[in-house]
Amino acid sequence: MRIYLDNAATTPLDPAVFEAMKPFMLEDFGNPSSTHAHGRKVRAAIESARKKIAELLNCTPGEIIFTSGGTEADNSILASGLQTYGVQTIISSPIEHHAVEHTLQILAAQRKITLRMVTLDDKGHVDMSHLEALLQENPRALVSLMHANNEVGNLLDIDRVGQLCDQYGAYFHSDTVQTVGHYRHNLGALKVHGIAAAAHKFHGPKGVGFMFIRKDKKIQPFMHGGAQERNMRGGTENVYGIVGLAKALEIAYRDMDDHKKHIEQLKISMIGQLKEQIPGVTFHGDSDNLNRSLYTVLNVSLPESEENDMMLFNLDLQGISASGGSACSSGATTGSHVLGALYPDSKRGAIRFSFGKYNTQEDVDVAVKKLAELVKVPA
Missing domain, CATH: 3.90.1150.10 (Aspartate Aminotransferase, domain 1)
Incomplete structure (x- = not known):
């Protein structure tokens, strides 16, 4: 064995998550964008899932946008955030997930944006004094620092970073893929503008996740081609994945x-x-x-x-x-x-x-x- x-x-799929998904694999197959009864039933399931996630994270349903996973969420927030707010400087670290690291390198090269790296201590934690110095030198920057490193597990003082970003008018994105479902997030109080999550990290299905976009810091769409997800993400929704995601997060918070x-x-x-x-x-x-x-x-x-x-x-x-x-x-x-x-x-x-x-x-x-x-x- x-x-x-x-x-x-x-993570392995929780059997209770699979049971919640099954009806939308076999019976409730309508397109959620259709206006007939089949479509309306599926649309209701998506919106119920969105509401449940928002309740757990203490945000509004409109701030939750479903994606194919954490990588798409990170790419969307970073690329569209830069475009929307005309950011000239990005502040990050050398130990971010490739979904962030590679994306920032490409964006910096394409748009001739300055990419600054915050200093880490000997254990790999962010030097908060250096971060503040970078923010002082580069007001209204975009800061991207992950909540927890996926390889060594280091936790970021995300509250402190949020406060610094708020103080210096920076846009704050955090890859929270390793912490959503394992720690409680109070997005109503946390000073972060965008986070990413993936269901398969907390016993949900693969190929589905979400991004949180704060309602007073909205960004332009990253994916085009349809009016889905409140005009924020074109493409037919992964219905049974979304239902499974919400169920997995509900179980994670319960237990x-x-x-x-x-x-x-x-x-x-x-x-x-x-x-x-x-x-x-x-x-x-x-x-x-x-x-x-x-x-x-x-x-x-x-x-x-x-x-x-x-x-x-x-x-x-x-x-x-x-x-x-x-x-x-x-x-x-x-x-x-x-x-x-x-x-x-x-x-x-x-x-x-x-x-x-x-x-x-x-x-x-x-x-x-x-x-x-x-x-x-x-x-």
């Missing part, structure tokens, strides 16, 4: 406290066992600090060894599914840009274990045992 410890890449407690115990256990069984093991970023990192992610730093290049492959052979970085670029031949930015000269190995609500203590015990057997520590 295989053990799945790559939940930051994607969040219990799941957080359960998963934190698994992470604590893995940290302790790894320290006991693998001499010289450390942790990348701040992933072993439960107060400053995702409770769902642990990025393990293994002692330098020729065996490290094959570690993920060998773990896979042992029935353990984990990753070495961002799953969205798992086919790339280059290493992690996040670890490269934080540890440019390091030759240590990296394994990202990420936990979900279906993981057990036995999963952790077996994974640590297998990893300890595979690690070759120099004499």
Whole structure:
């Protein structure tokens, strides 16, 4: 039996989510843009889902725009935000997800916009003093900083960044793909103008997500060709995906406290066992600090060894599914840009274990045992 410890890449679909989706796969098949009864029934389901998500996040239904996932949401907010507000300077960090990093590089090159990178400390956290200095030098900039890093798990003080952006008139976008469904977001109070989410990160279906666009900071459409999503995103909606997304988020909020407690115990256990069984093991970023990192992610730093290049492959052979970085670029031949930015000269190995609500203590015990057997520590 295989053990799945790559939940930051994607999570298994909750059976209750699948049950909520089924009628819209088989029976309620109308096009939500149609005015007849078949279409109206499906339209009502979409709007009910939008209302539920808005209630959970404390925003208005009109501020939720459904997308194909986090990458589309990030691209839409960044590209359209720059165009709408005539931004001349972008402030970001070198460890953003490629959906942000690559998009900003392209936009900066195409539009001759200045791209400034905020300094990170030795653990990979944003230097708030440097961020404020950049905002002072570049008023009315666009700031894009992720709420939690998908590889090392570092959490951003998103409230503090929002306050700084508000103080200096900056447009604030945050990739919240790793935190929506795992942390509670009060968008009515948080000073952020746009966030991104993907259902498959919290036991919903793949291929659907949403962006939150604050009503007083609206942007121009990114995708054209129809009046769907309040004229903000052309194309027929992914109806059963949207229904599944709302159900998954509802379950996540209902059970969040219990799941957080359960998963934190698994992470604590893995940290302790790894320290006991693998001499010289450390942790990348701040992933072993439960107060400053995702409770769902642990990025393990293994002692330098020729065996490290094959570690993920060998773990896979042992029935353990984990990753070495961002799953969205798992086919790339280059290493992690996040670890490269934080540890440019390091030759240590990296394994990202990420936990979900279906993981057990036995999963952790077996994974640590297998990893300890595979690690070759120099004499």
